[in-house]
Amino acid sequence: MPHLIDEAEALLHARGFKVTPQRTLILQVMAGQTSYLDADEIFALAHTQDASISLATVYRTLNLFAELGLIDHRYVEPEHRREVFRMSEGPEQHYLTCVRCGKRTVIHADLLNQMANELVRRKGVSVISACACFTGYCAECTAALKRQKRG
Amino acid sequence: MPHLIDEAEALLHARGFKVTPQRTLILQVMAGQTSYLDADEIFALAHTQDASISLATVYRTLNLFAELGLIDHRYVEPEHRREVFRMSEGPEQHYLTCVRCGKRTVIHADLLNQMANELVRRKGVSVISACACFTGYCAECTAALKRQKRG
DNA sequence: CTACTTGCAAATTGTTTGCATGGAC
DNA sequence: GTCCATGCAAACAATTTGCAAGTAG
Numbered sequence: 071m072p073h074l075i076d077e078a079e080a081l082l083h084a085r086g087f088k089v090t091p092q093r094t095l096i097l098q099v100m101a102g103q104t105s106y107l108d109a110d111e112i113f114a115l116a117h118t119q120d121a122s123i124s125l126a127t128v129y130r131t132l133n134l135f136a137e138l139g140l141i142d143h144r145y146v147e148p149e150h151r152r153e154v155f156r157m158s159e160g161p162e163q164h165y166l167t168c169v170r171c172g173k174r175t176v177i178h179a180d181l182l183n184q185m186a187n188e189l190v191r192r193k194g195v196s197v198i199s200a201c202a203c204f205t206g207y208c209a210e211c212t213a214a215l216k217r218q219k220r221g
Numbered sequence: 222m223p224h225l226i227d228e229a230e231a232l233l234h235a236r237g238f239k240v241t242p243q244r245t246l247i248l249q250v251m252a253g254q255t256s257y258l259d260a261d262e263i264f265a266l267a268h269t270q271d272a273s274i275s276l277a278t279v280y281r282t283l284n285l286f287a288e289l290g291l292i293d294h295r296y297v298e299p300e301h302r303r304e305v306f307r308m309s310e311g312p313e314q315h316y317l318t319c320v321r322c323g324k325r326t327v328i329h330a331d332l333l334n335q336m337a338n339e340l341v342r343r344k345g346v347s348v349i350s351a352c353a354c355f356t357g358y359c360a361e362c363t364a365a366l367k368r369q370k371r372g
Numbered sequence: 373c374t375a376c377t378t379g380c381a382a383a384t385t386g387t388t389t390g391c392a393t394g395g396a397c
Numbered sequence: 398g399t400c401c402a403t404g405c406a407a408a409c410a411a412t413t414t415g416c417a418a419g420t421a422g
Contacts, residue, residue: 088396088401109387124404129387131402150352151302151411152386166346175346185336186355194360195317195326201301202353204337209345239376239421260411275379280412302386303411 074101074159078140085138092116092123096131100141105163105176106154144201146174166204170211177202225252225310229291236289243267243274247282251292256314256327257305295352297325317355321362328353 075097079089087093099115100107107115113128132155135141143155147167156163164177186197207215226248230240238244250266251258258266264279283306286292294306298318307314315328337348358366 086401090396090402092403122404126388126405127403130389133388145296145301147352149386150296151304153302166340166344166348168346169349175344177340177344182336182353184339185333185353188335189317189328189355193317193326193328194363195319195355195357196363196366197317197355197357198320199356200353201298201355202333202336202351204340204346204348204352205350206346206348212345212347215347234422237376241377241421243378273379277380277413278378281377281414284413 074157078135078138081138081140087134091120092127093131093134095119095123096128096135097140100135100155100157103156106142106144106146106156108152108154112155142199145203147203147205148172150203164202164204166206166208168208168211169205170207170215173208173210175208177204225308229286229289232289232291238285242271243278244282244285246270246274247279247286248291251286251306251308254307257293257295257297257307259303259305263306293350295350296354298354298356299323301354315353315355317357317359319359319362320356321358321366324359324361326359328355 075094078097079094082089082093095116096112098119099112109125109128109132112132113123113125116123116128132141132143136143136155140158141155142158142162143153144164145151146154146165148169162178162182164182165174166177167174182200182202185202186200189195189197226245229248230245233240233244246267247263249270250263260276260279260283263283264274264276267274267279283292283294287294287306291309292306293309293313294304295315296302297305297316299320313329313333315333316325317328318325333351333353336353337351340346340348
């Protein structure tokens with residue numbers, strides 16, 4: 071998505087931030103992904119293109135992009151304390167992490183948006199961002215366990 | 222809730238764990254709370270009763286209690302990576318943290334349970350635990366901002 | 373007694389920051 | 398040329414762990 075990258079660089083420029091090779095590289099890495107990546111994964115991908123990039127720059131850049139609204143960041147199970155990031159484009163995703171196989175099941179935002187709307191209606195609050203993390207069994211493991219129980 | 226504490230101690234015993242003064246103390250601290258506390262807060266409260274208790278013991282004990290299902294743990298905004306704990310008794314709580322005043326609005330579990338049910342129905346997964354964190358404006362700040370906008 | 377627990381300090385993990393150098397504009 | 402940005406290493410914060418000493422059962 072070169073278009074996305076151009077827009078992002080224009081925004082950087084407009085806000086007085088410099089368009090450095092590192093920032094462009096991280097934009098490229100992020101734009102090529104559909105799901106969330108953690109800082110280490112982003113660093114590893116960027117590092118294959120530019121071996122001199124540092125993890126600190128990755129963190130600083132991700133934080134800058136998040137402040138500018140270019141990327142979303144959230145936490146997922148089971149390593150909940152590790153932050154993950156992705157471009158803000160496209161529908162938000164949340165996850166159910168399977169305790170049996172570790173797989174993440176994507177939960178699209180409509181469900182959480184319903185919840186956010188319910189919240190707004192019931193409590194009079196306004197919601198800026200929402201993060202939902204579920205732990206459980208994915209569809210396959212749920213089915214497998216049912217079979218096991220039956221058999 | 223001495224009743225809760227007795228039950229917890231009985232469970233410890235039944236599972237072959239020892240009922241130490243530290244564990245009893247932490248149970249007392251937890252039982253006296255209605256909302257989530259982080260490890261430091263629990264340590265601070267315990268420390269007023271027994272100055273020799275260590276933070277490591279608090280962490281170990283909380284993890285043990287969580288494994289036994291005695292307490293719930295989750296993460297809340299804005300310091301999302303810090304874990305918070307409370308006794309499993311009573312309705313689960315989730316929070317919306319206000320970015321303007323910092324107040325936490327309690328979100329009772331029925332909303333999230335609806336979402337979990339929806340998930341089960343739509344995706345065939347099973348949900349063990351769910352954590353939802355919202356960032357936004359609490360009811361007061363939402364109202365204040367509306368007034369400000371109008372006035 | 374014996375195995376589980378504790379306290380302490382050190383180790384880990386994820387992320388941030390100070391500082392001197394380097395580079396975008 | 399002037400700041401902003403980078404890389405490095407050290408600092409931080411939250412949590413975990415190794416180990417020797419202590420204690421519940």
